Amino acid sequence: GEDVEQSLFLSVREGDSSVINCTYTDSSSTYLYWYKQEPGAGLQLLTYIFSNMDMKQDQRLTVLLNKKDKHLSLRIADTQTGDSAIYFCAEPNSGGYQKVTFGTGTKLQVIP
Amino acid sequence: EPEVTQTPSHQVTQMGQEVILRCVPISNHLYFYWYRQILGQKVEFLVSFYNNEISEKSEIFDDQFSVERPDGSNFTLKIRSTKLEDSAMYFCASRAGSTDTQYFGPGTRLTVL
Numbered sequence: 001g002e003d004v005e006q007s008l009f010l011s012v013r014e015g016d017s018s019v020i021n022c023t024y025t026d027s028s029s030t031y032l033y034w035y036k037q038e039p040g041a042g043l044q045l046l047t048y049i050f051s052n053m054d055m056k057q058d059q060r061l062t063v064l065l066n067k068k069d070k071h072l073s074l075r076i077a078d079t080q081t082g083d084s085a086i087y088f089c090a091e092p093n094s095g096g097y098q099k100v101t102f103g104t105g106t107k108l109q110v111i112p
Numbered sequence: 113e114p115e116v117t118q119t120p121s122h123q124v125t126q127m128g129q130e131v132i133l134r135c136v137p138i139s140n141h142l143y144f145y146w147y148r149q150i151l152g153q154k155v156e157f158l159v160s161f162y163n164n165e166i167s168e169k170s171e172i173f174d175d176q177f178s179v180e181r182p183d184g185s186n187f188t189l190k191i192r193s194t195k196l197e198d199s200a201m202y203f204c205a206s207r208a209g210s211t212d213t214q215y216f217g218p219g220t221r222l223t224v225l
Contacts, residue, residue, distance in 0.1 A: 031213070033213065033214075035216070041218065041219075042203060042216055042217060042218035042219040043155070043203060043216040043219075044216075045213060045214075045215060045216070048213055088155065090155075092214070098143070098160075098207070098214070099145065099157040099160055099168060099170075100145075100147075100155075100157065100205075100214055101157070102147075102154050102155040102156075103154070104154055105154070
């Protein structure tokens with residue numbers, strides 16, 4: 001079955017860039033997601049990238065996809081304290097109903 | 113912007129009681145899902161629902177669980193006899209079509225005492 005792996009914790013200083021990494025197993029996914037979960041809150045779709053793209057940029061967010069290595073990363077430029085949250089990499093399975101498999105989540109701590 | 117809503121935000125129940133968690137998916141969406149997240153753990157898939165029937169379910173989704181779309185707007189998850197280990201955050205999600213992204217609700221925190 002699908003498996004999505006992430007490092008558990010990342011600490012950065014405010015103003016620095018954060019890079020959150022993810023590896024996945026299902027190479028046939030149409031796209032891959034990044035979700036953000038703030039403490040006690042739900043899952044916010046942050047961004048996604050189609051599998052035929054290598055890079056997607058959206059304001060402070062840059063998503064890089066290396067299909068050969070099945071590696072996905074999320075870069076947050078000029079990280080702010082409001083970016084402190086858990087970030088989940090996720091992939092929909094390639095079956096018709098596309099349940100989403102989530103990674104373990106990376107807790108980003110931004111130090112003022 | 114349309115969003116998925118869930119009620120209640122927090123439900124406390126006694127072990128053995130039945131609970132119903134409610135979701136209102138985005139109105140033109142056709143695919144519906146429930147996920148759960150036990151505190152400190154991964155978000156896990158429970159069930160998907162399409163065309164008024166379950167399309168896929170996980171091993172977690174045993175006979176104690178059921179889903180229903182009783183009308184054109186609500187999507188519910190029922191747990192017949194809650195156990196302590198059912199305590200988790202339950203997320204509803206919906207998707208418009210076969211190539212679209214899933215949008216998640218804010219979750220219902222279920223606490224079983």
